[in-house]
Structure formats: structure tokens, C-alpha cells
Amino acid sequence: MKCFSIKKVSLVSKKDLYIKLKEATTTLGVLRDVEISIDRIIYEEFEEPIGPTPMPSIKDLRSWDYTLLKRYRPFYMPFCELCCLCTFGKCDLSMGKRGACGLDMAAQQSRIVLLACCIGAATHTSHAKHLVEYLIERYGRDIPLDLGEGVGVEAPIVRLVTGIKPRTLRDLEDVLSYVDNQLIHLLASTHTGQEGDALDFESKVLHVGMMDHLAMEVADIAQISVMGFPKSDPDAPLIDSGFGIVDKSKPVIMVVGHNVPSAAGIIDYLIENGLLGQVEVTGLCCTAHDAARYNPRTKIIGPISWQVRYIRSGLPDVVVVDEQCIKTNLIDEARKVDAVFIATSEKNCQGLRDRTEDPVDEVVKDLVERREDGVLIFDAEKVGEVAVKAAIALAPKRRQYKEKPISREAIIEYAKRCIKCMECVRTCPNNLPIMDAMGAAAKGDLSILSGLYEQCIGCVKCEGVCRAKLPIHSMIVWADDVFEKETFKVRAGRGAIKDTEIRAVGGPIVFGEIPGVIAFVGCSNYAYGGRDVYEMSEEFAKRRYIILASGCAAMTLGMYKDEEGKTLYERFPGSFDAGGVVNVGSCVSNAHIAGAAIKIANIFARRPLRANYEEIADYVLNRVGAVGVAWGAMSQKAASIASGFWRLGVPVIVGPHGSKYRRALLGRSDREEDWVIYNARTGEKVYCEPAPEHLFYMAETKEEAIVMIAKLCMRPNDTTKGRAIKLSHYADLYKKFYNALPEDIHLFVRTPADIPITMKDEILALLKEKDWKEKTIPDPTLLPRLIRRRE
């Protein structure tokens, strides 16, 4: 239900005032003896007038979407050429055919993208709702939002999209109910016989993405405000990380997923009972990030791809799962090592018995005595108590599992059983040369096998198809035991970027002097291992770009060391400044990355923020040199996060597996007409430059990605000084890998002053060859209404 009217967005405060009226005369007549529940008290304190698009519906930003989509046209790569979504099907949509519902292939692909993004955004929204509900239940509806000192604009996305300036958790509920509402309409659009146009589907994808960002922001500002997470703190603590930091002598609890309450319940119970430090709380995936933000003694084991290897290591006594990106058969893995399993989310019940209402000790007993492999508990406090008690009871019994699960000798013996059927290789998402590795291993050489470790994403699909039933994944992991001993440091997620930081770097970013803001985000479905992400981020950190990170990528960043044994988080500061390496936090913290871009437009450039989406997105697209890199993007959430960035004008690069998202959004630098913009100063339409050239790009190699990142950081608004810096990085990086100047560099030289001095001669030569002509640098915009007709 809409409790607010969109026209007059008003803000909520104190809860549930009750007034009894003997009689009230109103325009609607006389009311007698009524009890009035006052749901909201309006106090207009938000000084900024409302912008043009508060709480936009699907159609309201459609023209902005079309502006983007006509420049960055989709290229569809059908991952399946059939449709089986209704009983008219299957329909073969290939080669120009249409389905029984009339749909063509392009529309079907974009429809599937929309569906995936709806799933992704619903997941964040559901997560946010659960979290806010949990916090309200625990701390009350009127607990104020507090993102820390120096953060005035507490919720840039919420303000930008909805026009609401949230003060308390209650206000966040308003935001989420708007998100719910939009997502339902969007999902409905995928029904058979609804939308039929690919670009309209894409516009809806962008709308979903914006909803997703709202949900993420809500989730993260809620937990930051209330749960004592680092509040926009560049010096958030460094968290112990890696397999090597687990103390085997202690009971070990593993938490995995995304929604922190259960993990917090465990930590709370430990603290309340003086057990903190005596029981290891170890995490994977975003729950690890958020548990570490909640309490820095949490240990971050690693990303999503390490779930199976961690359980198989035998270390965890208790496995607690919440929601999202959790291997759905972890309970089977837990069973193999006699660990117990606790599921905690309605969205992930795993067929288990709901024990929420049962006495703790009974549940613990059932688990420890293996009467049940796993239980379902919906109450975070109870999860805490059960998990801790079970871990303490089990740890002594589980000693034997905590040793190396598979010896060198056993590996060799297994390898000898390989019948060279190649099923594994043909099933492995990274086509790892498992068969060859087995051949060598059979002869006692485990080096190839252990060499696969880094590229193995732990999907365990190879084991499912192995005709010799070999424990391939385990063999790869324990072919060498280096990894068991590894320890790292990951900086705890700091949360938002401070307004003060924005003020300091806004100028250098917009003018191009800080050559770019690069966000490494998303999952760990890496085609060639996580090192790529480390190397990319190191490259740009050294070049004093601003590096942001979140989610699994933020862990990967911390899992490599330099010669001195230092991780990136130890080498570079955590501040939002040139050369900073900033972990914002878990997946939902991605909102702060978008938020930073928005705040640059608002705080630095003083563009009105409230309900003013198009202008801000136009600003970001043309002026803020930000690029997202989701090198191992795997999930539907990653898809919706990316689409939120696109609508805001931030390009995203994914790795090779990202091509399975089945469409790119690419610009055509060869079509001048695509790059005509308005010069806001004169109102003229001018050819500008292909910057940023793409919106959604799949790179094959990290080198390609590095070059593309540098290129996509360029923006039409760069000053000549800024552009010279950006061009010098672009050219330098390209040269480093390809031993020449980029062939398209002339497209990005607007005036001679753009040319980096160090490369002046060669660039001038190239310009000449390309028949280059000087251009004026416009005050760029794609929105006619932003033209300031001065003439």
C-alpha cells in the first residue's frame, strides 16, 4: 500500500502515536469516538525541492534509457535458441523465427536478461527487507540512520530515485515498498504475450538495475547504522583471512551467505557468554564480510568458490548457511565430514525440519548425536546458541577430520584409476586439463594437478561426471598444501564514502586528474583464477587510480602478496583518494560505489540530487571516469547490479564467462552519429568522442581488460590536463602489452593540449596519419533540457 503520496513525499518519524478523539470534524464528516493511529508525522525538513522524477515508474526514465541504448546497442548471443517458458513451446526462435507468442530472438534474449535481473534485484530486496525487519524488531523502527561522521548525504541513491531523505529504519521501509512495487510490474513484463520489443525489455532491465541499487543501499545503510559496522572508515580494521588462520584446536563455525543476522547471533552469543576467541567464527562470501564488519575477530576464509574445499578441509564443525550463492548441496559435504548443518532462511529451507520453536538443548543434542544432519532455525539468536553449543560439543569428536583430507599417496593412487575419458575436461567450466594432470599424477608428478588450483572455481562438476568416480576437486586442492597454510589480510568493509572525501577528490576526478575510479566487484567465477583481479587492481592502484572493491572480488584482492608478503590492503590506504584501495564491503555495499558517483555530481558539482535521476546520470556518464569490473561475475544479482550502473552511466567490464549473460552493450566508435551530444553552453549538437565507448563489455584477457578500463575512464568533460593524464595511462598500458600506440588514440585527442607530453611526437605522427582535426571541448550533455542557452 502506498502510505505516502508521490506528489508530496513526506518523512516518517516516531512510531505509532495513538490519539483517541471524542469527536473530530473533518471535510469527510463528523467522526465520533474514534481511535486514531498516527502513522506518520510530516515535517518538511528536507530543504531541497523535489526533482522531476520522484519514484519513477517503468516509463518515466524510458527516454533516458533509449538515449543510452541507441548509443550502446545490445549485441545478443543466445545462450539457448529455444524458449520453453509456456506450453505453446518449445519454440525455436533461431534464424528469424518467432515463437507462438510472436516473440523474436532479440526480444527473447532481452526478456531472459530481464528475468535474471528481476531475480537478482528481488534477491537484494528480499535480503534488505529481511534485514530491516530484523533490525526493527531488535532495535525499533525509529532508530536513526547514521553513516558516520562526514557523511551528510546518507543515502544518495534513495534520495536520487525516490526523493525521500531517509532518517530512520522506518523510512527505509517506504523505499523498499516502492521497490517491491516496481519489481512486480517488471517481472510481470516477462509474461508470455507482454513486452515484445528488445529495447523496451532493455529499458526495463535498466529500471530493475536502479531498483536493485536502491535495495542494496537500504540494506547496507541499515546494517551500518544499527549494527556497529565501520562507518565510512578508511581505517577499517584488517581482517585475518585465508585457510591458514583457522585455529584447529578450537571449535570452528563456518558461516556462509549474505545476510548477517545469523552470524551476528553467533557472535553475540559468544560475547555474552565470554566465549569470543575460544570459538572460531569463520566466514565465506558476503556473510564473511559483514560478520567481520560486525566483529573484526571474524575470520574471512574466502569467496564463494571455496565453500566445498573449506568444508572438505574438515575444519568447520558447524556450517551455518543463510541466503544466496550458497552451494545448495553443502549439507552433503557437511555430512561427509560429520559437520552439522544449520539453515536459517525461508528462502533456503533445504527440506529440513523447522526447529525454531524447539528448546535449544534438544536441537543441539539431535545435531550432535546425528539424529539430524541439519536443522532449520529462523531465529538468529537461537541460531547463535545452537551453533556455538554444537560446535563446542562436536569439536573434540571431529579431530580426525581436521587433518589433510587426502594424502599425496592417495592422490597418486586415485590418479592411476583415471580412464582418460575426458568427461571432466569437457565439463569443467574452465576446461582445465584435468586428464593430463591425472596422467602426470599417476606417475608421481603432482605439479600439473596442483597448478590447476588457482583456476579451479570449486564447482565440483568434474567429480559428478568422472567415470572413475575420482574426488577430482579434492585432489587438485590437496595436491599441494600451500594453500592450507596461507594467511592474508582483507580490510573490513568500510561502507560509504564520506562527503568530505568527495569534496576533496570530486574536482580531480571530474577534470580527469585522478585518472579514474575503478570498482572491482562481483563473484569469483574467474576464467583463469583470481590473480587477474589482483594484478589489475595493483596495476591501477600503482597508477594512482582510486580502487574500490566489494564482495568476493574484495576478498580476491587481498589474497595475493607482494615480495614483502604484503597484501594490497596493507600496501595501499583505505581512503577514497588517488591510490587508495577501498573495500566498501559486501555485495550490498556496491551501493556506495554508485553512491560515490552520484555524490560527486551532487556534492562536488552541486547538481540537484533529489528525484533528479536523468541529470545525475547524464553527469556521471559524461564526467565521472568510473568503471566497474566484475571479472568473475556469476549471479543474477551481479547482472542486476551491473544494470544499475549502466543506467547511471557507469560502464562495466566482465571476464570471459560474462559472455554468458548473453548480451553486450557496445558503442560504435566508427559511427560518428552515435556520439553527437549537446554542448550545454551553446545548445549546439556536436560530434564529441566515443567516450565512454562501451557500457557492457566482455574482455577475454586481463590485458585486454586493463587497456579497456583505462580507455573507458575517459569522459567528454575531462580537462586537457586530465585527458593528457588519462591518455598517457591508456597509451602506456596499451604499449606495455601490444608494443605500439593504440590505433584509436586520435579519437580521444580533442586539442593538442590533450596530448601527453611524453608521447607527443609519436602521437602527433599518428594524428597526422589519421587526418585528425581539432575539436572544441563541449560542456557535454545528452539532455536538451540542460542546455543553458546563453545566446
Place this chain on the structure above:
Amino acid sequence: MKCFSIKKVSLVSKKDLYIKLKEATTTLGVLRDVEISIDRIIYEEFEEPIGPTPMPSIKDLRSWDYTLLKRYRPFYMPFCELCCLCTFGKCDLSMGKRGACGLDMAAQQSRIVLLACCIGAATHTSHAKHLVEYLIERYGRDIPLDLGEGVGVEAPIVRLVTGIKPRTLRDLEDVLSYVDNQLIHLLASTHTGQEGDALDFESKVLHVGMMDHLAMEVADIAQISVMGFPKSDPDAPLIDSGFGIVDKSKPVIMVVGHNVPSAAGIIDYLIENGLLGQVEVTGLCCTAHDAARYNPRTKIIGPISWQVRYIRSGLPDVVVVDEQCIKTNLIDEARKVDAVFIATSEKNCQGLRDRTEDPVDEVVKDLVERREDGVLIFDAEKVGEVAVKAAIALAPKRRQYKEKPISREAIIEYAKRCIKCMECVRTCPNNLPIMDAMGAAAKGDLSILSGLYEQCIGCVKCEGVCRAKLPIHSMIVWADDVFEKETFKVRAGRGAIKDTEIRAVGGPIVFGEIPGVIAFVGCSNYAYGGRDVYEMSEEFAKRRYIILASGCAAMTLGMYKDEEGKTLYERFPGSFDAGGVVNVGSCVSNAHIAGAAIKIANIFARRPLRANYEEIADYVLNRVGAVGVAWGAMSQKAASIASGFWRLGVPVIVGPHGSKYRRALLGRSDREEDWVIYNARTGEKVYCEPAPEHLFYMAETKEEAIVMIAKLCMRPNDTTKGRAIKLSHYADLYKKFYNALPEDIHLFVRTPADIPITMKDEILALLKEKDWKEKTIPDPTLLPRLIRRRE
């Protein structure tokens, strides 16, 4: 946002009271100079105390779901054995393999079912939201709900599920926001790495279904209350129907889809301008039903499968689409006959220019002069004006299209070009023998071709693959011109069933004397033509079952005549009584079918209704002999509607294409342990009987379906008299088709008194053969808490 607390569900009334307070002292301190917007006035007038599960979340009815699902186990038929939903994929899940996320095949199939149902339910919800919003904007938030005389329980599903007793449109918003909320969580469950258990996915499917029914009820009671639809009227008018009723001399507007405002806008404009009757308003799909409920001069052309043939007939001058089940390339068909196209929904923008803000005459001019093939208008009133003006302007110019679009001679000439490649046959969803028909047609015999007419669902896929590029669909349709001249009668959707009717028939139904309530619902994806549906419903109407109908099926029912030229609607009364044939209305009117079952439990049996889902569903399952038949079910909506019926204990039968929903929910009559229930009188657990035997059943033929319908109408609670009647129908029907007694009849004879007298001897013989033993008839329940321990 939740404005209500679930604990104290309170009801909303008058809108937006405003109070200015100089000072208010509250428990929270003193407030000065505040304006208070009063969002709700609580007045507890709903006498019934709240039941155990108000606004249940996913987990709250899970144990009921498991009760059902352990009896009616899913059988999965993977329509695709791969998964490509994330970039870990594709994953091959066949033969016991798991995906990278750990999912197995059963879970994946149920996950896809969940996804489909989420789409379906979101579609109804989105539809309801749009409608309620539209009505509020037009008529105000406080317009009371009024379902007509004799309807006290205005919203049985809403009351049952949420505990809310809705009074006004505003209350419906509350319901929809609860639905939004749940759907988001449910959709989130389909994300990679969330739910992993097939039965838990199925439980979520049932939860979605329940949400879907809420949304449908909201939509229909809103439009009935406010738009002047027939209000639970058994004598709702008979609507002219079929191609033959279109007056070619007049301008013709075609409306198609599901959401009535645009059609209403057209009718309003006609009335306001004295044009009603001068312009033909003709409809397809649910918009036809609802437009006819709005104004009975609307003509109902036919179901979804007639969209293309109707446009190709050249009759419509203007095609207005709203949402759902609309062929997505209708604009291309419209273009071919120079008709203009107006899209009206955010969910279905078709890449068209948004002309909502442009002056009507400009838009009309652009359309009529073909400067645009189609436009997008989001304002129903404006749609009305543009459509009418364009139709009037175009009709004279379009005369030539209104003749038979393809002559006998042309058909023969085309047929001669067939190269017998068989692509058409292999693509046609019904494998119609097109190639053979072409062969005959080439020789001048069009009978085979025209014989395909009835089985052709109008998907036009054949044309897309024909190597000779023949207009196959048109050739089939115009091989004979009978259909062009056909006229029928369809009773306008009456809406809800009156409490008074329920009171009258509740007893006979629950005791089994009215042998069953059979609802023919859903789409027109018939495997062998619509005649099946007609014959099934005629069979049971003649046997004095109660026949309900909705959506496309309700049209199909009216499209066949008896020897006297009368349709079923003319032959049988529209009352909810034995031998009644009741069109409840459009797809969303399906809610009244569920509502009738609920009302039997509540009004007739006095089971508490409010927030008391399990008990009512248990009642329906064990006592109300209702069966749904969705013979041509096609859509995701049909899937979610069905799942709402399952949770409520109503079995659903679909036709052959329904197997593409990829899982059945079947009981095992051969496993006694599955049919053990509680005898509420004694508390004993007793083997009862396999009734109803299945929850979701796919029948191959109408005969099989007829027999199964008769069987599934039996319920454990039938009195002996009632059972004897039901058994006699079951046996009689089975005999009619299979020439023997049903082999399982002994399972349904509990005492000798159950045996129909007319078949006494043969049944007794069979009982003897089967070693039958008498059973006591329990007071059946599956819920231990309903045991009335008398001892």
C-alpha cells in the same frame, strides 16, 4: 512498507485526514507545531477473531504444504535438462548430475516451476495494482466494495489469507502490498545458490499460488464494485459473440488483453459522444470479457488463439492492446491490413513512441496518415478518444480489407507451391497434417485444410518455417468461410457466488448430492480443438454438476451449439446450482471459484474464515468435490492459478500440452500409507481412501479427463447417498468410454450403502473379487489440531 502491524490487523477508512497540532504530549515526548497526516482510523468492526495465520510468510504454511506434497508427490519431466541461469553454466543436470551451484534436476525443475509461477502471480498482481490505482484515481480511495446483494463475504480469499476484511479500495492496497512483499521473497528463492530442495521449492510454488489468488480477487472485486460489472448476477446478459456478429459497415475497434481501463475508456468516449452502437467494440481474451461486463454491447470475438485470424480478417480498423497473452507482433499483423495500433501498458511498450502527452488530434492524424504504425498512450481516456477517432477516420479507407482475405483460388494456387518439406508439420504444436492438406488442396480439395481449422491454435509458427513461404494459417482459416459467419452467445461474467447460493448448495455439495463443482478455466492451447471443452462441460452440466467457467475457456464453452442452435449458456442457467453453467468472468474472476469453495467451508459449514488457511484448505480437500480443468492451459498465470487451487485442496486437470508445465502432482492409490488421515471424531489415524486421488493431472484425451473429473470429485466426507451418486457417475462415464466398470471402484466404496443401486450386482461382484472390506466413514482431516477428542 508495513503500515499495519501483523499482530493487530486493523482496517482502513477515510482518506488522509489532516490535523494540525499546536502541541501534543505523547509517550515519546512533546511535539510542537506538527502537522499530522492520519493515515488510518482503526475501527474494529470485524467481529471474527483473528485466526492462526494472518498474512503468512513462506514458512507459515509449509507444514500444510508438506502434508499435501508427501501425498501428492511431484513427478518431474525436465523440459530442458540443462540450466543456463548463471555464468557457471551451462550445467548439464541430467542423469543425477548437479550444477555448479549444487542443484539437482528435481530442484531445478521445481525452481523453474517456481519462476514461472512467480511470473504468473506477478502478472496478476501488477494487473491488480494498475487497476486499483486507476480506480482510485478516478473514483477515490474510499469507494466501498460492493459485490452485490446476497454477498456478505465479499472477499473470501483476502479474509482467509490476510485476516483483513476489506471495505474500500484502500484496503485492497494493503492486501496488494502484502502480496508484493511475499512475491519478492519467493522470486529471490530462485536465485543461484538459494533453495536447493525440490519439495521446498514446491512449497514456495504453493505460496505463490495463494498470492496469485489474492491478487486476482483484489482485481476482480475492485472492478466489479466500481465499474458497474454484473454483481454476482446469475442472469448476467448474454453477449453477442463470434466473427459473424461484427457489422462490417461500421468502424471497428478491437481490444485485446486483460486490463479493462483502455476498453472502458473507449466505451466511455462512445457513450459520452453518443456514438455507442455506431462504432463496433470487439474484444478478444479477457479484455473482451471485462469490456462486456462493463458494457454488454461489447462483442466477444474469441479467445487468445484468434488474434491473428481476426486481424487478418481485416475487420478491425484499430487494434488496442493492453497487457498479457497478446501476440507480441500484432503490430506487424495490423500493418499488413493497414489497421492502426495502440499500446497502452508500461509492461508492453513495443518500442513505440509515448504519445500520452500529445494532443489527441495530432496523434490521430499521425496514425490515420500512417506516419506511425502505432503509438503508446498510457491514459485510458485518451486511448478512448484516439481509438474512436482513428477508427471513424479509417473505416471508409479500409473497406477493401474487410472482404475475405484469401480466395479459394488463391489457396489452391498457394498449395501448389508446397514443396513437401514437412517443416510445418514438425513445427506445429499440434502436429497438424498441413503437408497432406496442401497436397489435397493443390488438387482442389480444401476439406482437409479447412478440417484443420478447429485444432489450429493460431500460433503462426508454421508460416515462419514454410520453405515456400505460404500463408498457412490464413489458408486454413479461409479454406472454408463458415467461421466468418458464426455467431454465438457468451454469458457475461457474473462475478462472485452469492452467500445465499452457497447456503443453498453447500449441503448438497459437501454431502456429495451435487456430485461436483467443475471449473473450466484457462487458455485455449487445446491439443485437439475447443470442442473437447464444450463436450466435457456439456456432459457434466447434463449430469447436474455445477459448471463454472472463466477466461478463454468460458468463451470456448459458448462457441458450440446444439441441434437447436443453442449454446450452453442459453441451455443452462447461470446460477451456482446443480446444472448451472456459470461464467464467472475473466482470468482474475477465477478468484470467485476458489472463493466459492472457501465460502462453502465458512458460510455453510461455519468454519472460521479469518486468517485460518489450513483449516479451510483441509476442509475443501476432504469435503468439497471441486475440480479445476484447464484444458488448454498455456501461460505462467495459468500455472500460478493452478497452484493456488492445489494449496486450497482443489485438484486440477490439464490437457496434453499441460505436460510442458514439467511436473505432475500425483497420488498413489496403491500406497495405503499415503491415505491415512485423522478421524476428527476419535483422533484415530485411519486409512481412508485415495480421494481426491491427484492434485495435478495431465490427461491425454477428453474421455480420460471426463472419467478423472468424475473420480476427483469424490471426497472422504461424502455421505453414502452422495457417494452413491458420485460413484454412479464415475462408473457410468467409465463404462461409456471403456465398456466396463472402473477397476478401482472398490477403493471408493466405503460401506455397502455407497454402492449405486443401479449397479449393485456388478459392483458387489467386483468388491468380492478385490477382497473388499467395509470401512468406517471418518470425519476426515489432515490436521491433528482439528481432532475433537471426545473420549
Place this chain on the structure above:
Amino acid sequence: MWRSEPWMKAEVPGTRRATIIEKPELAAELLKQGGRILVVCGNGVSTVLSKRSLLDYIVDVAEAVDAHIATSSMAYAKIKSRLTNATWISPMEVAHRVPDPEWMGLDGKGAYKTMVFIGLPYYMTWLILTGLKNFAQSVKTISLDRFYQPNASWSLRNMNIGEWEQFLEALVNKLKA
């Protein structure tokens, strides 16, 4: 090429496809060694071919290998008149029971080792067969329809009616021999 494609073109299967039974001899062999066999008939068995009705062939096959017939088709009365081993039950229901290791068959005498499908709409068979393929891996499935059914263990190829009748005739002869 098209002979071994799914008959309905869009019904593309997954990674494992039925082996084609090219010769009636092979079909006969498979049936003879098929263990307990259940033949599932759809309404299409009433089709009359040039010499006999499809039903006659099928009942012959069933008789020859002592198979049980399960059907909910209109042919049931006719089948039952020739064969006591026949049960009126829907193909879907049968398929649903097969994966249950405890199920003792329609005659209560034990699990089926082989299931034969014929006469159902193509897509229904396709779907029931994916169900069995994935959830009843120990059961061998054979399609005797005149279409390639990729989800069976064994299937005929796509053929025309004449070829098909010839095949069935030969099969019956082999089995009777």
C-alpha cells in the same frame, strides 16, 4: 540427417540421446531381453495402418514378450478384450510410480525393467521419457513411435507410415518366431 532429429524440431534434447533402432531384429532382441516389460499406449494406437490397426501390432508385441499394457486411451476396451495383462491408468501415473524402488508393478509381481511407449502425442512422450531418463535410470525405455524420441534409451528413427508398418510387422514376426 532429419531422420535422427527430434520429430518436433524444437524439442531439442540434452546431452544424451536415444540410440536408434534401425532394424526390427534389434527391437526384437531388446524386447526379448527386456525383463519385465510394460507397454504404455496412447490414444494413437487406434490408428489404422494399411494392413492392420496399430493396436493389433502392439498387442501382438505385448503378448509375445508377456508384457503388461498400461493405457488410458480409448483403445483400452479393445486391448483388454485381447489381453488380460492390461490396466487402465494414465501414462503419467505409471511413470510417476516407476522411480519408486518399492513399486511392484501393475500386477504386483515386481518392478519393470523395460518400458515401451507408443501412441501418445509426441511431446508428451518426450516429456515422460525425460522424467524416466532422469528419475528412473535403471529402467530401459523404448519408443516404437514412428518418430525419433531422443529421451528414450532406444528409439525408432523418423519414418513414414509405410516404413513403420513394415517395421512393426517384422518385429511381430521376429518376436513370434
Place this chain on the structure above:
Amino acid sequence: MWRSEPWMKAEVPGTRRATIIEKPELAAELLKQGGRILVVCGNGVSTVLSKRSLLDYIVDVAEAVDAHIATSSMAYAKIKSRLTNATWISPMEVAHRVPDPEWMGLDGKGAYKTMVFIGLPYYMTWLILTGLKNFAQSVKTISLDRFYQPNASWSLRNMNIGEWEQFLEALVNKLKA
């Protein structure tokens, strides 16, 4: 059988599958008659085979048929050193331009009639090829990877490295001949 299956087993294609190029002669013929040809190279072209590097074979092929090479792989510098007709551009970007009837190619001289793919990750090629198959139907696509690529117009079958090198060697010889 597995030789003509998708190399990555789950990458099952739709209703149309690449024709297999069994012999180098056919490949040579296709290339000779391929019109304007664009060769798209992935990073895998740097693989060193037993005699020469993959790259050498490919550049030979390109030279022989006057093809342009598009790549964003690390091999670009090497390729460029041998061939002026080469552009650094991502395979995805190229594929995105191809469906545009107005696109004049990387050299501005006209549309390509044939595209050759080699050296990208299997699944990337698979996807780019479905894109082209559906949205650039007038362009013929050829995969020269040692894996069956069902979405190409023409593809090699799955083979081992030795067979592949032999194939490429023969191809180059045929083209030079």
C-alpha cells in the same frame, strides 16, 4: 560420436548445427571462395604446437586469402608485425558490427562474407557464433578451433592437438598451392 558433439558437453545447441569440415581441402575451398574474410583470433593463438605456433598457421591462412585479422589477444603485436591487415578490437565488438548492413569492415572496404574464429575460450566462441548465426545470417562463419563449434556454419570436429596441427598444416599448404 563425441567428435561431433559440442566440446563442452552442456553447450548443447539448437536446431541448426555446424556442418563438419572433415578435410583440409574443404576448408581451403571454403576460404578461397569466402569473399572478404575476417579472422577473429583469441588469446589461444599464442599456443605453441609441435612444429610452429598456432599463430603462424593462422597468419599464413590470413595472408593466403587476403583476410583481415581482428584480435584483442596478447598475440596482436606479433600478428601486426607480420600482417598489416590486422586490427586490435575485441571479438565481441566485431561481432556487434557485423549485422549492420552499412558497416564497411575494419578496413572500410566492404562487408565481410566469411568470418573465421580461432583461439577464444570455447564458450565465448560458442556465444559469439550464436549471435552471428541469428543476427548476421548472411555471413558464413567457420571455426578452426580443434573443437566442434555447433553454432558456426562450418566447424572442425573435436580432435587432438596432433590431428589439428596436421589439419592446419595441410590447410596452409592447400591455400598456398
